[in-house]
Amino acid sequence: MATPMSANSFLRALEEEGLVVVQVGDWRDHHRNAKGPWGPVHGVMIHHTVTRGAARTVEICRKGYSGLPGPLCHGVITKDGRVHLVGYGRANHAGLGDPDVLQAVIAERALPTDNQASTDGNRHFYGFECENEGDGEDPWPAAQLEAIVRAITAVCRHHGWSARSALRHLDWQPGKIDPRGVDWDDIEARISKRLGIKPPTTTLPPPKRPIVDLSRLVAAARSNPAATGTPVTYAGVRTVEAALVDEGLLAKGYNDGHYGTTTVKAYAAWQRRLGYSGKDADGVPGRTSLTRLGDRHGFTITS
Template sequence: MATPLSASAFRAALRAEGVRAAEHGPWATHNRNAIGAWGPMAGVMLHHTVGAGSVDICRTGRPDLPGPLCIAVIAKDGTAHLVGYGRTNHAGRGSQAVYDAVRTGTALPARPGPDAVDGNAHFYGFEIENWGNGRDPYPEAQLTAVEKIAAAICRAHGWGAGRVIGHKEWTTRKIDPSFSMPSMRARIAARLGTGTGTDPYEPFPGPAFFVAGRHSPVITAMGRRLVAEGCGRYDRGPGPDWTEADRRSYAAWQRKLGYAGADADGIPGSTSWAKLRVPRVHENGAG
């Protein structure tokens, strides 16, 4: 289970994935956290809006449901309109079996079970502008934005595409979004360079890997995970070169895990590395 990304880490993840975003008011602090916990996080949930021009409604809510109703509204042109961040009224209660499958990276049940889990507490929620009637198309720019946003969150957490579900897969009460979720997960998996099932992590390369002069995409992936866990100590980056900032950031991660003294020296060990869950990269770049 994962600690929610900070608003700044979330925004940085979108930027790194190439998402075009528009910020609406104090979106980073607009949430429903006061009425219940947000986190630990299980995954990403997708919805459609059942209408157009939904940004204001999703930000302020309806008479029967206070806003925000999601983190962002994804418009037809692919713009992500950021309207809130934190606990939002998007998911409601849903299936324990689905929740368990998402967390463990196993196959979703053929049909959701009884509504038992508060999805608002455990999922990042996104509304996709569409009437949902089968006659309103999803432009490619919009689908690409959905893919990028979901991938950005998965990449930051070290998750696979199986962490992304539709509202219709969460509860029998809903039919959204009105596109194929297996197809969308396949797109997300392709962007992540992974399969759609269990979460693939980078194996521990050994403590001798982390020395001055090392240049590798593994170090970039590690740094992104440290930032996502609130342990980034970077003035710039992270990047592929092992630096003192990487060592300080990893030491912060070790202290977060409860290590102290020589055990929190900033040089990765196998146990702390496994808990960081660095996403697998294509090449170790060990030169």
């Protein structure tokens, strides 16, 4: 637990860790503090952006997009290893997550599996978005991985934290898979080495793949909450909505577990992206389209 460092201290900590820092616009005063508190802080969260190209990635993370205003993080780590500061203060990066995970971060111990989304992470975590498409194929250059290590180390060194104060988005919020393709055990070990402390001895378990029941999902998609007042929903809806958010087809604010009209439209857009049209792109999931989505976002289909 700590008070957030000042913007100038944040910049200085990154530079003193040997990072090349790019200051973007009015980053010191660009935040979401009017929407909620910033601090106390407990750790550093790492994400991937599902974007390609440094300039576009930085612009999206600075401004946000429809339904999710920026900044979407504090720093953007591009593939060349530069850290672009786009905001400071409360940022729309972590969202709601698991309170048990938060307690583990505070205690600097191995993280439990995240299965709840009830605690405000935007208040409690520094956030770095990393330029990567998140498809499991887009590479993570050595310069970018080193920058991730140094950025986390800079924050941990300032606050006197260990590598256990760093976590991935996938550790925090059910349904998330980012940063996909990063060897987190290696990242933790390298942070510990830079901090001059013994690396954690207990490795994180591999994240469990969420399971989405196709028949229940179809029932949720075909429900009519406007008529009944009670949307048909279950945990798998949130998993699919999170994947649609990561695909840029659904605003993050609609990742609420209710397969309503907006989610139907977003899934129809996913079907059209796969080449479907007409009644085959009606927003009601089919096995093939859902399997394709699950393969990209790390969940398993059952019926």
